Amino acid sequence: MFVHRRRGWEIAPSKATPEAVVLGRRGLIGAAAGAGILAASARPAGAWSLLGGSKAPPVVLKPLTAPRNARYDAGRAITDEHEATSYNNYYEFGMSKSVTDAAAALVSDPWTIEIAGMVNTPRRIGFDELMKQVTLEERVYRHRCVEAWAMTVPWVGFPLAALVKLAEPLGSASYVKFTTLADTKTMPGLRQSWYPWPYTEGLTMQEAMNELTFLSVGMYGKTIPPQDGAPIRLTVPWKYGFKSAKSIVRVEFTDQQPLSFWQQLQDSEYGFWANVNPDVPHPRWSQAEERLLGTGESVPTRIWNGYGEYVASMYADKTKERLFV
Ligand SMILES: Nc1nc2c(c(=O)[nH]1)N[C@H]1C(S)=C(S)[C@@H](COP(=O)(O)O)O[C@H]1N2
Numbered sequence: 001m002f003v004h005r006r007r008g009w010e011i012a013p014s015k016a017t018p019e020a021v022v023l024g025r026r027g028l029i030g031a032a033a034g035a036g037i038l039a040a041s042a043r044p045a046g047a048w049s050l051l052g053g054s055k056a057p058p059v060v061l062k063p064l065t066a067p068r069n070a071r072y073d074a075g076r077a078i079t080d081e082h083e084a085t086s087y088n089n090y091y092e093f094g095m096s097k098s099v100t101d102a103a104a105a106l107v108s109d110p111w112t113i114e115i116a117g118m119v120n121t122p123r124r125i126g127f128d129e130l131m132k133q134v135t136l137e138e139r140v141y142r143h144r145c146v147e148a149w150a151m152t153v154p155w156v157g158f159p160l161a162a163l164v165k166l167a168e169p170l171g172s173a174s175y176v177k178f179t180t181l182a183d184t185k186t187m188p189g190l191r192q193s194w195y196p197w198p199y200t201e202g203l204t205m206q207e208a209m210n211e212l213t214f215l216s217v218g219m220y221g222k223t224i225p226p227q228d229g230a231p232i233r234l235t236v237p238w239k240y241g242f243k244s245a246k247s248i249v250r251v252e253f254t255d256q257q258p259l260s261f262w263q264q265l266q267d268s269e270y271g272f273w274a275n276v277n278p279d280v281p282h283p284r285w286s287q288a289e290e291r292l293l294g295t296g297e298s299v300p301t302r303i304w305n306g307y308g309e310y311v312a313s314m315y316a317d318k319t320k321e322r323l324f325v
Pocket residue numbers: 084087088089090091092144145146180181199227228229240241242243244245246247
């Protein structure tokens with residue numbers, strides 16, 4: 001099934017450029033949180049750039065464990081850690097699946113998240129400060145990329161609902177918009193100016209408050225590696241993987257449906273809802289099956305990525321929406 005599709009799941013840059021131009025550029029915790037355990041990775045920031053910026057020093061991940069929440073049984077074998085952390089989509093570091101070396105340049109400590117828009121008090125919160133205010137748990141979730149590959153990962157993090165609560169949104173806010181890091185000094189992908197950087201994503205407030213919606217700060221018992229979105233990323237398991245924005249720097253509450261990065265590039269292929277559905281093919285390939293990272297096995301895709309019991313009811317009244325694009 002992979003033979004006939006493009007190497008990447010995005011449209012070719014040549015094709016993307018006009019649309020992008022036309023569309024315009026944006027029209028814890030407990031125990032684990034203690035003393036700096038959570039700082040994403042220790043690295044002498046800047047040192048590598050003195051050497052010409054060609055190679056960042058090796059990334060040191062810190063142990064980060066939390067009790068596993070047994071409510072979310074993935075029903076699949078956990079993907080081999082190396083496979084899951086070396087086959088990535090992180091376009092800020094390049095369009096290839098192998099961005100581990102490039103992403104080592106990401107400076108994820110210190111890290112600040114801006115809480116903006118329709119909230120009681122707009123403010124900035126340091127990552128370490130945030131970690132003191134949430135309770136971490138481990139959840140094993142299935143991840144389904146729109147390109148039809150899938151993995152099963154033990155994430156460590158906390159429900160997005162906990163951050164929403166801390167943010168104190170106004171009653172009039174109906175969406176949450178996520179903006180991720182766009183640092184031209186460390187992210188070579190940003191030179192590809194036809195892409196509408198920074199990477200943005202959005203959820204309805206109801207989706208944001210859903211019990212499944214997770215902010216991950218660790219995986220496989222360690223802090224998240226840069227290539228997987230250090231130090232904090234969304235994990236939205238019933239939607240195509242592009243909704244799971246990496247390295248989040250801004251969370252904005254709004255009454256306008258956010259326009260996401262991929263939507264700006266090609267709305268006909270990557271919409272706002274992006275819920276997984278085997279019966280709604282991508283315009284350029286089937287979504288009926290998915291290939292498991294590691295084993296290469298092909299398995300049937302499930303509607304809502306198999307999480308319907310938690311999420312389907314949110315969409316019962318949205319029959320006119322393009323829920324599966
Ligand atoms: N900032 C940012 N977030 C991103 C992406 C990206 O390119 N940039 N790619 C998305 C896509 S398409 C997928 S499938 C997942 C991949 O996560 P992983 O590399 O950790 O498996 O991240 C999502 N989040």
